[in-house]
Amino acid sequence: MVLSGCAHCGIINTVKQAQKSSGTDKVHAVLGGFHLINxxxxxxxxxxxxxxxxxxxxxxxxxxxxxxxxxxxxKEMPNEFVLNTAGTKYTFGV
Ligand SMILES: [Fe+2]
Structure with missing residues (x-):
């Protein structure tokens, strides 16, 4: 799971660094600010x-x-997409 604060270096770069650091290519979830506004x-x-x-x-x-x-x-990832709102709770586990 990758939790991004703001991803100023890019969400793709952030996930790739997480894959490299963790030693696995599996990405369970990508959450956070992807800094794509504008x-x-x-x-x-x-x-x-x-x-x-x-x-x-x-x-x-x-x-x-x-x-x-x-x-x-x-629209493009409807099966993976989760709309985050205030109060949204997440539970990740095995
Ligand atoms: Fe940002």
Whole structure:
């Protein structure tokens, strides 16, 4: 699971670093700010395309991901997408 605060270095770079540090390519969930607010549509689409190749079980874009990117994730990854709101609780386990 990758929990991003704001991903100023990019959510893809963040996940790749987590994969490298953990020694596994498996990505259970990616949560947090993906810092795509005000990003060009092509950047949003390329980010989603790259995230798809990582095959996360859950994708939870929040705050600074921005409305356009959050909406795009919801449409393009409907089975993995979770809409985070105030009070949303998560339980991860084996
Ligand atoms: Fe951010």
């Amino acid at each position: 990003a060009k549509p092509e950047i949003i689409q390329s980010t989603i395309a790259e995230i798809k190749t990582m095959k996360p079980d859950y994708i939870v874009p929040t705050h600074c991901t921005g409305f356009e990117a959050i909406t795009a994730f919801s």
